[in-house]
Amino acid sequence: MTQPSTRPTARTSTAPVPSAPRHHPDPQRWPDVATVPTSAVRALVARALLRSVARRVGLRVELPDGGLLTRTAPPDGAPVLRLRDPDAFFHRLGAGGLIGFGESYQAEEWDSPDLIAMLTALASSAQTLVPPRLQWLRRWFTARQPLEQLGTPENARRNIQSHYDLSNDLFALFLDPTMTYSSAVFPSDPGGEPLASWELLERAQHRKIDRLLDLAGVRRGSRVLEIGTGWGELALRAAARGAEVVTLTLSEEQKQLAEQRIAEAGHAALVDVRLCDYRSATGSYDAVVSVEMVEAVGRRYWPAYFSTLDRVLAPGGRIALQAITMPHDRMLASEHTFTWIQKYIFPGGLLPSVEAVQETLAAHTGLQLTERQGYGRHYAETLRLWRERFAARAGEVDALGFDGVFRRMWSLYLGYSEAGFRSGYLDVQQLLLTRTGEDQQR
Known part of the structure; x- marks a missing residue:
């Protein structure tokens, strides 16, 4: 199955940030964190949605080589979402929506130098994170309570x-x-x-x-x-x-x-x-x-x-x-x-x-x-x-x-x-x- 490209769509002068060694989740204790779901189409949709959210919210989404997800850089001081493993992140986000977002953090696939500022920016725009014309996609990304x-x-x-x-x-x-x-x-x-x-x-x-x-x-x-x-x-x-x-x-x-x-x-x-x-x-x-x-x-x-x-x-x-x-x-x-x-x-x-x-x-x-x-x-x-x-x-x-x-x-x-x-x-x-x-x- 084809993986979505993780090449940056914008370049900045920011040098790549060295990543600390990642720990591997115990699959017995954390089965859904240890396993990355695979869906190329959903991952591409998730990537496009995050790019749209980043532009509207003013979020800086950084890729491992120092590039940005968006074509234009956000203003100085914008909250930062730093992707350490973009492929895994977008597959999780595409397969599980916000559950995948959280599991990706548990798996150390993304981070932020100021987690609260980044999450607050997203929470402040919770009602419009998914544009009205794309609300029908919610059924793709949300599961029912067991x-x-x-x-x-x-x-x-x-x-x-x-x-x-x-x-x-x-x-x-x-x-x-x-x-x-x-x-x-x-x-x-x-x-x-x-x-x-x-x-x-x-x-x-x-x-x-x-x-x-x-x-x-x-x-x-x-x-x-x-x-x-x-x-x-x-x-x-x-x-x-x-x-x-x-x-x-x-x-x-x-x-x-x-x-x-x-x-x-x-x-x-x-x-x-x-x-x-x-x-x-x-x-x-x-x-x-x-x-x-x-x-x-x-x-x-x-x-x-x-x-x-x-x-x-x-x-x-x-x-x-x-x-x-x-x-x-x-x-x-x-x-x-x-x-x-x-x-x-x-x-x-x-x-x-x-x-x-x-x-x-x-x-x-x-x-x-x-x-x-x-x-x-x-x-x-x-x-x-x-x-x-x-x-x-x-x-x-x-x-x-x-x-x-x-x-x-x-x-x-x-x-x-x-x-x-x-x-x-x-x-x-x-x-x-x-x-x-x-x-x-x-």
Whole structure:
């Protein structure tokens, strides 16, 4: 089968950049990273699409001999996508779209001197990366989500455990001492920019949790249900207020460490950590809190998730959620697409839009969205701190048994997510849900 040409279409004075030796992915552990798919026609189409994207976005796509993919050079300071193995890159991109793009990065076939700038440029133009006249090509480049990832009760535990049960020690390498794996809320300067630093991260995570607990009206004697335990920090702070907490998780590793941390803090009598699917929640609660959990549910099961919140909420109670959101039109365009994030990071997930949340509430519950506030820039800074910490502790990641392909995968995941928030394509919001018609004066 004929391979597409990798000769440059433009020349610059840039000398070829020496490439570091590449590692060969373990085919048993990374079968789709170790194997390059072959389709000459799709590779040629992918090459033409990337050339078009580079011109419209102002992206500098460098080839191994120092040439450029585009005929004219982009402006100085343009973000750079540096192809180390163009043949493999275009075959992967043609065969798998964005999944192939991610796998090619894992295989060290492309890189960037400023990964975040490059990904942010792409995220900022996500809606127009494929021109409208070529949207019909999407069916060539996008796969459907596998049935085994749908958020059924049987699949949900496996989906959650595939991410959160990787290793508590791994997460401890890049999270702050609270072990909080969601957006922090930093203080802001007079211009509105978050003041983010590693030293501030622990306090910023407490600020986020305290705002959610305040939003839900949690105080001494409150009966609280938390859906999605994490490693227990929210339950700890609720218990410190004198609340009685039931917290649900599907991760055995998280449950063990959360129980240990809760016991060490002296709150074991107030917090009950249960290995339990949200659909099996029982009881009646004054406050329900859930942090970045709805994204893992899947659209088909949002009615069940929000109906559960409605069912367990006591009269006059309040629900405080923190959720990553995306624009409604992009959610609709991507809801049936199998993505690199779903394949390698969060199986079965889908980010909701605010409109989708409101539609689900109206159709399946007696709840309403009463308040919301966005913190997208704060998530970008949270992710930056995690990404830098993860990179700085690469040797310790290796010592835990994670190889170079995993490290590149995790770096791309953190950078991809950061770029989504920096571009404004993604937001993270704290939402207050209350029961329609009830007096919420508390």
